[in-house]
Amino acid sequence: MSLYSVFDLAGSGMRAQSLRLNATSSNLANAESVAGNEAAVYRARRPVFETVLLESRSDLPEANAGVRVRGMAISDAPAIRRYQPDHPLADRAGYTYGANVNAVEEMVDMLSAARSYQSNVEALNTAKEMLLGTLRLGQ
């Protein structure tokens, strides 16, 4: 039954979007983390999505395009350098290095991920109603 694969499709979308939400909350949680040198500082990360064919059925391949996370892109924006000579993590010159997380960017990303997650839930619910209607056919 072809409609069942809508569950897999919407499920793959929800999985990808929830990973994106996880990455966003990691970034926000570490927005204020500080390190003693440029290399050890936390860097914002963001998942990269790619299309994946869920089933190798040849009847309609474009109807089985799910999504998966290909990997995490680590931001290469410069760390935020602050002059804090009394900070315990300050380097010899008196500087600390803060995470390169942009809180506004992360909030926007979080909203976008939540909306996309919701639209997948919506698709899943609708497909469920369509299937239940089909099961009641002729009764």
Next chain:
Amino acid sequence: MSLGGFLDDALGVHAQALAFRGARSRVLASNLANADTPGYLARDLSFDAALSGANATLSTVSTHSAHLGTGERTLSTGPALYRYPHQPTLDGNTVETEVEQAKFSRNAVEYQASLTFLNGRINAIRDALTGGAGR
């Protein structure tokens, strides 16, 4: 007349319309799942193309009483077309979530309509078979 052919005739185009709506909901769900995938091109199926394909289906001719019908008609969904986006994006993704959601909802309602038509046909056949006693 074979029973398969009889049922095909009795259910009309609605059985194939139902299969088409089911396939289209998968295409639209794929679009929704890939709403944030860079470079993904939104696809859709055309009902007109599928309908003309269904009308053009060839059937075999029985030249002998022992010949069996070819039975089922297969639905051709037609080619999956690419959606032309209203607003282009820098990452090459052509999915517009609100457009896809609207089309998905409409497709679901049309699926329910096909189900209702099929239910009516099935009830009519049952009435014919039982003389109305099946109600």
